[in-house]
Amino acid sequence: MTVRKNQASLTSDEKRRFVAAVLELKRNGRYDAFVTTHNAFILGDTDNGERTGHRSPSFLPWHRRFLLEFERALQSVDASVSLPYWDWSADRSPRSSLWAPDFLGGSGRSRDGQVMDGPFAASAGAWPINVRVDGRTYLRRALGAGVRELPTRSEVDSVLAMATYDMAPWNSASDGFRNHLEGWRGVNLHNRVHVWVGGQMGTGVSPNDPVFWLHHAYIDKLWAQWQRRHPGSAYLPGGGTPDVVDLHETMKPWNDTAPADLLDHTAYYTFDALDADRPARAVAG
Amino acid sequence: MPELSRRRALTAAAVVAGAPFAAATAARAAEPHHDAHGGSHDSPESFDEVYRGRRIQGRPATGSGHHHGGGYAVYVDGVELHVMRNADGSWISVVSHYAPVSTPRAAARAAVDELQGARLEPFPAG
Ligand SMILES: [Cu+2]
Ligand SMILES: [Cu+2]
Numbered sequence: 001m002t003v004r005k006n007q008a009s010l011t012s013d014e015k016r017r018f019v020a021a022v023l024e025l026k027r028n029g030r031y032d033a034f035v036t037t038h039n040a041f042i043l044g045d046t047d048n049g050e051r052t053g054h055r056s057p058s059f060l061p062w063h064r065r066f067l068l069e070f071e072r073a074l075q076s077v078d079a080s081v082s083l084p085y086w087d088w089s090a091d092r093s094p095r096s097s098l099w100a101p102d103f104l105g106g107s108g109r110s111r112d113g114q115v116m117d118g119p120f121a122a123s124a125g126a127w128p129i130n131v132r133v134d135g136r137t138y139l140r141r142a143l144g145a146g147v148r149e150l151p152t153r154s155e156v157d158s159v160l161a162m163a164t165y166d167m168a169p170w171n172s173a174s175d176g177f178r179n180h181l182e183g184w185r186g187v188n189l190h191n192r193v194h195v196w197v198g199g200q201m202g203t204g205v206s207p208n209d210p211v212f213w214l215h216h217a218y219i220d221k222l223w224a225q226w227q228r229r230h231p232g233s234a235y236l237p238g239g240g241t242p243d244v245v246d247l248h249e250t251m252k253p254w255n256d257t258a259p260a261d262l263l264d265h266t267a268y269y270t271f272d273a274l275d276a277d278r279p280a281r282a283v284a285g
Numbered sequence: 286m287p288e289l290s291r292r293r294a295l296t297a298a299a300v301v302a303g304a305p306f307a308a309a310t311a312a313r314a315a316e317p318h319h320d321a322h323g324g325s326h327d328s329p330e331s332f333d334e335v336y337r338g339r340r341i342q343g344r345p346a347t348g349s350g351h352h353h354g355g356g357y358a359v360y361v362d363g364v365e366l367h368v369m370r371n372a373d374g375s376w377i378s379v380v381s382h383y384a385p386v387s388t389p390r391a392a393a394r395a396a397v398d399e400l401q402g403a404r405l406e407p408f409p410a411g
Pocket of ligand 2: 190
């Protein structure tokens with residue numbers, strides 16, 4: 001069974017194997033297909049039309065399936081690899097070990113945002129940006145430039161406290177857990193992290209940066225934590241909603257899996273510790 | 286999408302010809318925009334300016350080829366920037382997708398900031 005671990009606790013061997021598997025998917029062309037798929041949904045998901053990957057209730061199950069596909073691809077290269085997650089409420093500095101040269105590499109230089117160290121730096125020669133929205137073919141970041149602060153644990157807790165999964169109109173204007181986690185409304189969790197990283201992570205082709213997977217693995221974990229806190233709260237809507245993926249409706253592009261099939265992550269993987277990143281309960285009162 | 290390509294090609298040709306959007310204002314008057322919430326109100330105003338050395342333009346879009354920008358098209362140096370209107374009226378673009386701003390002009394300026402002089406690709410290459 002796959003166990004997803006906090007990136008901060010990976011051994012150097014685990015980091016090395018994760019990076020090598022990612023680079024192999026890049027080399028054989030499979031990586032870029034994920035970037036293309038993501039951008040197609042980013043462009044196609046609209047508040048007033050069909051919406052599946054983003055700004056809709058299926059944001060969470062869609063990304064869960066998307067990450068599963070990627071993780072399976074990694075495991076086809078190295079069966080020992082699983083997706084790590086990045087708890088950005090805890091590891092919230094550009095000096096975090098996440099950004100060290102033995103893992104993802106650091107921020108971009110000021111002149112052009114180019115990442116200059118680590119395995120994904122253009123200078124290392126193994127990470128061309130092929131699926132792109134502009135002419136630049138190198139990985140870029142500007143950690144902490146687009147927005148100064150990553151979300152705090154208390155901001156995360158305020159969103160986890162929301163008992164209703166999602167609400168009409170089931171888009172970026174919705175109240176409820178999903179849209180607050182996605183970030184179109186309220187304290188802004190998921191969207192803000194994309195902006196904090198900057199570079200390609202701020203664009204529709206955000207999976208060009210490998211941190212995309214670690215960010216979404218943590219968003220996915222927060223969904224699991226939310227389920228634990230609200231065992232009586234279900235995925236919504238339950239049926240008959242135009243343009244929106246209902247509980248038992250299959251999702252594009254796979255067309256064989258509904259949100260209902262993805263609600264229980266333990267069918268696919270477990271986490272190192274589902275509540276480990278939660279501070280003493282007394283703090284939250 | 287051959288139709289889209291043809292439209293882009295025509296747009297590019299028009300920019301080269303130096304008369305990019307002569308028909309824009311008329312088109313806007315002719316096509317009131319129906320927005321996200323099923324309400325109906327006008328698209329934002331057209332704009333055309335040089336921002337940080339680059340020409341940014343925006344106008345209500347016409348034609349069947351147009352997708353989901355809320356009926357509004359934005360260009361940077363003549364290349365279309367994919368923009369989208371959120372339900373609350375804010376805007377994002379494909380190069381700044383997770384940070385809504387208040388107007389399409391602000392989205393165009395944010396794109397120029399983000400591009401740091403790089404040319405925009407009409408659609409993702411590769
Ligand atoms: Cu996404
Ligand atoms: Cu995301």
